Amino acid sequence: MSKNRKLSPGGQEENMEVHSMTYQTVFKRYELKYMITMEQKKRILEAMEPYMALDEYGHTTIRNIYFDTNNYRLVRHSIEKPEYKEKLRIRSYSQAEPDSTVFVELKKKYKSVVYKRRVSLPEDEAMKWVCKENHCSMDTQISEEIDYFLDYYETLRPVVFLSYEREAYYCRDGSDFRVTFDDTILCRQNELSLEADVYGQPLIPEGMTLMEIKCSGAIPMWLVHVLTKEHIYKTSFSKYGTAYQTMIYKHNKSREVEAYA
Numbered sequence: 001m002s003k004n005r006k007l008s009p010g011g012q013e014e015n016m017e018v019h020s021m022t023y024q025t026v027f028k029r030y031e032l033k034y035m036i037t038m039e040q041k042k043r044i045l046e047a048m049e050p051y052m053a054l055d056e057y058g059h060t061t062i063r064n065i066y067f068d069t070n071n072y073r074l075v076r077h078s079i080e081k082p083e084y085k086e087k088l089r090i091r092s093y094s095q096a097e098p099d100s101t102v103f104v105e106l107k108k109k110y111k112s113v114v115y116k117r118r119v120s121l122p123e124d125e126a127m128k129w130v131c132k133e134n135h136c137s138m139d140t141q142i143s144e145e146i147d148y149f150l151d152y153y154e155t156l157r158p159v160v161f162l163s164y165e166r167e168a169y170y171c172r173d174g175s176d177f178r179v180t181f182d183d184t185i186l187c188r189q190n191e192l193s194l195e196a197d198v199y200g201q202p203l204i205p206e207g208m209t210l211m212e213i214k215c216s217g218a219i220p221m222w223l224v225h226v227l228t229k230e231h232i233y234k235t236s237f238s239k240y241g242t243a244y245q246t247m248i249y250k251h252n253k254s255r256e257v258e259a260y261a
Helices: 038-048 073-078 123-130 141-153 221-229 239-260
Strands: 002-007 013-018 026-037 052-068 084-092 101-110 113-122 157-171 178-188 208-215
Touching: 026 038, 038 178, 038 208, 038 221, 052 073, 052 178, 052 239, 073 084, 073 239, 084 123, 084 141, 101 123, 101 141, 113 123, 113 141, 157 239, 178 239
Parallel strands: none
Antiparallel strands: 002 013, 026 113, 026 208, 052 084, 052 157, 084 101, 101 113, 157 178, 178 208
16 A cells, blocks of 8 residues: 555545555646746746645656647647637657556646546557547546547547656645646657657757646745746747647648649
8 A cells, every 4th residue: 555646626636545556537727838948947946845846757758649630620729729629639658558558638728727538548449449440448427528529520630749858746735736847849740659759849949948837726926926036927838739830730831832833
C-alpha cells in the first residue's frame, strides 16, 4: 500500500491510500497561459518554492497524437476563437509500447472553462479504437461520449504528433491549483506513433517556456505579485493550433500556389 494523491472529479486533490495506480478521468478548470523566458521561469520557481512541489510525474516528455478531419475542421474552428471548441487526442507520459497505458482525451472549452474527459487504455487498443478499427473494451459514460464524437466527425484520422518537455507542480495546501512549464515543443506529420522517438519542428523560440496555470478559482496573491513584478501577461497559445498555422496551413497554401503557377 502506498500514499498517493488523487484529483476529485471537481479538480480538488485528495490524499488517499491506494493499492493500484488510479487516474483522474474528469477535469473542469481554467487554463491560463503565459510565454516566459528562462530567467522569468527561474524567478517564478523561487516564488513558488514555499507553496508548491513537483507532482508525481515531475519532469516528463509528453507525447500526443491529435486527430482531425480530412479538411482540419476541428483546428480551423478552434483558431477562430469561438465560444465553444473541442478536440481529441491520445497522450502518453513516456515513450509507449503496445501495452503501455495511454490516455484518450476529449477536451472541450466553453466560455473560458476547460472540460476534459479521458479514458486510460493500452496504446495499441487506444489507437485502434480512435481509428475505428475496434470498439473500446470499456463501457463508460466517457467512452460513449468519445464514440459519439468519433461518429459525429466521421473522417477523423491522426494528423499531428506533438511533444514537449513538462515540469508539473501541485499546491502543498491540497488545493486544485497547479502550474506547468512546457518547453522544447515539437510537431510533425510523419511517424504518428506514441512509440516513436521525439523530434520535429519547434513551435516556440529557443529559450522560451510556456507556463500554464490550471485552477478552478482565483490565482494566489503570491503568484499575482510575481507576475506583476516581472511584467508577465496572459497570452493565447494553442499547441495544435500553432502547429496547424506554422506547418500544415503554410504547406497547403504553397501547394495551392504551385498548382496555379
